[in-house]
Amino acid sequence: MLKRLVLVRGAEIALFVVLGALPLAVHSPYALALLTLLAIYGVVLIGLDVTVGYLGQVNLAQAAMLGLGAYLAGIAVTRYGVGIPLAIVLSGGFCTLVGALLALPALRLEGPQFALATLSFTALCATALNELEWLTNGAQGLQIPRPLLLGHEVDARAFFWLCTAILALVWLAMRNLLSSQWGRAFEALRDSPIATDAMGVGTYRHKVAGFAFGSGLGGAAGALYAFDLRYLQPQTFDYGLTVTLLLGVVLGGRKSLWGAVVGAALVALLPNLLSSPPLFRAFSGIAFALALVSGVRGLVRRKTDAFRALAPIAVTLTLVIGSFLASNIEDWRRAIFALLLFSVVVGLPEGLMGFASAGLARLFRVAPPDLPPPAALEQVLPARAPDGSVLLELAGLSRHFGDVRAVDGVDLTVKAGTIHGLIGPNGSGKSTLVNVVSGLYTPSGGQLRLRGAALRGGKPVAAARAGIARTFQNLQLFGGMTALDNVMVALRGAWRVPLPLVLLGLGRLEELRGQAAALALLELVSLRGEARTRAADLTYGAQRFLEIARALARRPDLLILDEPAAGLAQPDVQRLLEIIRRIHQRGITTVLIEHHMDVVSELCEIVTVLDGGKVIAEGSPAEIKRDAKVITAYLGAAEPDAPAPGAAPAPSAPAETP
Amino acid sequence: MLTVTDLHAGYGLSEVLVGASLEVKPGTIVALIGANGAGKTTTMRAISGTLAPTRGQVRLAGSRVDGLGAARIARLGLAHAPEGRKVFGPLSTEDNLLLGAFRWLPHLFGFHRQARQALARVYDLFPRLAERRAQLAGTLSGGEQQMLAIGRALMARPKIMLLDEPSMGLAPVIVQEVFRTIRRLKAEGMTMLLVEQFASAALGVADHVYVMERGRVAVSGTPDELRRDPRVLAAYLG
Secondary structure (H helix, E strand, C coil): CHHHHHHHHHHHHHHHHHHHHHHHHCCCHHHHHHHHHHHHHHHHHHHHHHHHHHCCCCCCCHHHHHHHHHHHHHHHHHHHCCCHHHHHHHHHHHHHHHHHHHHHHHCCCCHHHHHHHHHHHHHHHHHHHHHCHHHHCHHHCEECCCCCECCECCCHHHHHHHHHHHHHHHHHHHHHHHCCHHHHHHHHHHHCHHHHHHCCCCHHHHHHHHHHHHHHHHHHHHHHHHHHHCEECHHHHCHHHHHHHHHHHHHHCCCCHHHHHHHHHHHHHHHHHHCCHHHHHHHHHHHHHHHHHHHHHHHHCCCCCHHHHHHHHHHHHHHHHHHHHCCCHHHHHHHHHHHHHHHHHHHCCCHHHHHHHHHHHHHCCCCCCCCCCCCCHHHHCCCCCCCCCEEEEEEEEEEEECCEEEEEEEEEEEECCCEEEEECCCCCCHHHHHHHHCCCCCCCEEEEEECCEECCCCCHHHHHHHCEEECCCCCCCCCCCEHHHHHHHHCCCCCCCCHHHHHCCCCHHHHHHHHHHHHHHHHHCCCHHHCCCEHHHCCHHHHHHHHHHHHHCCCCCEEEEECCCCCCCHHHHHHHHHHHHHHHHCCCEEEEECCCHHHHHHHCCEEEEEECCEEEEEECHHHHHHCHHHHHHHHCCCCCCCCCCCCCCCCCCCCCCC | CEEEEEEEEEECCEEEEEEEEEEECCCCEEEEEECCCCCHHHHHHHHHCCCCCCEEEEEECCEECCCCCHHHHHHCCEEEECCCCCCCCCCEHHHHHHHHCCCCCCECCECCHHHHHHHHHHHHHCHHHHHCCCCEHHHCCHHHHHHHHHHHHHCCCCCEEEEECCCCCCCHHHHHHHHHHHHHHHHCCCEEEEECCCHHHHHHHCCEEEEEECCEEEEEECHHHHHHCHHHHHHHCC
16 A cells, blocks of 8 residues: 555656756756656647547547637736636636537547547647638737746746646646546446446446536647747647547557656647757667667567567667768658657557566566455345336337347336346347347337336436336447446446546545445455456456446346357256345346256246247246247257267256256 | 377366367267366367367378467368357358358459359258348347358368257257258268257267367267166256
């Protein structure tokens, strides 16, 4: 605990103390200007990292946000004599709003389309700033006096401290945000948007909020930028800056506050490195050494393929040779940026900080903070007495895909507190039915009622909030997150502290309560010992059980298990039976879709059989097994061409015969 | 046909296989069973080259193939029908199959004669696929997709076929059909390595069985021997 405090927090404090103390040692105004730029870029890149790193989308609008913020602050100061604090708040707030408005349509898109949408926004902004001459003074540029801070003059050194202080505050707020439910939601929606929605978290909402927040940081930094340079030109905030900012995030390392500041340092200092040949030679020499070490190490340990290891070495070697050949390096600036970006993307996909933190993690083993003791299961998942009432009711429900009637007029009643089996041949409409009930598909016709209240369908978040939780046939875990975090994402009703207080770090207590609740659920599925294991590293069986724990975190009225035993070996099937029985004891209604008939007969009180999108039979497992229609369509007769007697039990009853 | 010696492989820092060895003789079916996480699928992937082994040897018909990469190994006559089917969803059933016949490139006047013959043979084996030849593979039912995955593997006329969990997520009636197909292929002389959770079903078709535990082979023998082994019986045959 203490070690963690000293190493992790200590490093952060040291960073800001050193940064803040630098002007006392360095007196050159030029160096001070560079340091100020570094702090401002730090804020911009932390904001950009929200979309590029956490949401995993290439955002090309951050330069425009910086520009909008800068111009708004400049205009507010020149025309209305606004002071520094108000100007920062104005620019930040305005860009948050613009970011939200841009994100609403743009984040309906993915990947390259999203990148293009943000790129066109940058083009639009640059043109508007240029053409609205009455407001922005157009291409002639806007002169801005540095305004007063609370009635005092601000000299260059004080302004640098102001920027550093703001960077520190943003760093703190961001750390608080990322270690809260918000940070988990950002992680989760990148790993599996479908599951994020199905757990009631709301992918789209979080994406828009994240983008708006990051844009707001860009805008606030824009105000500082305006007061730093005191002269603004529209063409500053164009594609060139867009690429530079992107380079900063990727080079520094995505999803890392340290990465953003390291990236900011490189982006702020790099152009100046280029103007001094000896410095640039040293820089490219270091880059070459780094590429050589990491490339050779990767090759020796057989962790990287030849291209990944050799390409960055070749590129940085080109830089070294070029630095001795070229007479004026500044002319080659764009080419050098491009080469650097290429070698980073190929050789250090996690950026400098990703590379460094892997090494640091090996040097200093910092244990994660202790977990609280698990909460009482009764608190997390209160037991309910089954009252025999109707929980889920489907009347004439259908879903068509073109001419294919995947679900064709299904009537189905699920009573509270039961385990209701749903079986049928592949393609009989079970999965489609489940997808309609859990809101992934809109029904083509018919009624869907939960506790008598109609559900319209087509909205997974709404279905989740109405009390329906599910697991997925093809696992939809948040693979990069720990088992504990997977469950915590889904916890229902645990997150009440509003965003501003979370930013101030007041969400800790809630966080501990959430961990205790999640641990209780992990214990229920016998995974408490794996709480800190990444979901992707769990064994296949454990992954299936984790999905069940995650669904239970919704404290659902109705739990839908979609083929939980698929691919499980016999010992794990036994564990699964035990888990489902425990869930049943808590009075939770379960719909179980399964092909293992022994699992179904063992657990279910009632079984519904689907074929061709219609219900062909319903009854107790024993009745179903005798039903002629079910035998033909689903169970199949005993093997007529079975191998010689004694050689093998017929595969028709796979796990029933010992 | 296939000899695997001391195979090591893993993902990132975690080593899943720690010295697996097995042998598949021509014309036989060898089954690989074991608990989840024992390394069955990883063994398959390390053999077919979709995962590079870190140590050990894989010999296909006498020559070493480990480290060659999945594409080269496939060309040498090893077909892998992976876990979870992995059909090409946006392509038609027939196109999926024809992609399996990568050994015979289409020529100017249409598809190669060998590819057409292979296609006819697969349609003969799975009449359902012939009915669905124009349908997009992604819209097929789970059972049909499994047949397609097996059919696609057969298209290259492989020397040996790796079948990973062919019964996963399938209705009992389809599972029976899949195992009928496996028996028929065996009768035609196909060599197969089979990973299967339905241990009893796997034992029913196999000539030899390996039980994997924690990344290596724990027990091996004929199905009859394993059925008499009380430990195997308790742990895997329920």
